[in-house]
Amino acid sequence: MRSLLILRHGEAGHSFSGDDHARTLTSHGEQQARQVGSWLRDSGLVPDATICSDAMRTRQTCIWVNEQLGEKAPTAYLDDRLYLAAPRQVLSVINETPETVQSLLVVAHMPGVQEVSMELASVYSEEDPVIRMAGSWPTAGVAHLQFDKPWAELDGRDARLVAFQVPGS
Template sequence: MSQHHLKRLMLLRHAKAEFPFGVADHDRPLATRGTREAPSAGAWMMANGWIPDYILCSDALRARSTCAWVSSELGEKGPTPYQDSRVYGASATQLVSLINETPETVSTLLVLGHLPTVQEVAMALASVESEEEPVMELATRYPTLGLTLLETQKPWAELDGRDARVTGFVVPRP
């Protein structure tokens, strides 16, 4: 078996969104609180050295807005986010398939999406070597700006189930 480099995966739920009357779910904007809190996810990544070199983002407005705030905090270190309409409404299996498409040159991947999918993917990928406390936290509740941190030796294309070690779960709000 060939030796693969450690890969890091971050699963981020978008910041707090509004539920305006008559607006399609896909077009829901961030709430004032979401706009205020979203940059702290990027600030947390910078402060903790989890800087993505690839960002896969839902094309829903609230996810794109969260991504813009995160990217503003990452500055020059952050990659240009890739918006994929398939992330919005994806099942856990479909989202893992999108993660499988990630180029092997990517060492840290940020996926910015929605409930319940980000939570289901985190649970599906969590290996038996995962840290117990963050797994229990993310399984119990996955609030807005919930961020699961996973590590794996597997190639992105082979990531399937129980292949990544959950090392943390944070809600980086100010």
């Protein structure tokens, strides 16, 4: 069974220069990312690989998550296609994952993270996490989906949502 972890970046500050791509995490966002890393570690969900948007706030989220994962943390692969990507673009990036990877963490942005997760969640998903995920996706929210097909064939309604974790909840 493969695991797909889809994470929205931690809380970011405002851009006074107008450069959204360069926005950084707030101290609260750093704390959120650490909490996600602790949850992943404590749940035994340390990913084999991480794909991260190249925006500053997602890169910083990866740094703080990985700090909690320790030595087992994979080096994040930065992919500019994830920056403010539509759900089909996010899925396209996921579909390129090598078959040797059993667990993938994707760190990206709203609304793409929510929309692709809803698109992938099958009818066999846990009801409560689906309802919470559909209602709102706070910063540093992470969806955990499981499936048993190749990454390249992941398309829609073919992954079981087993958890939706939000720091502090």
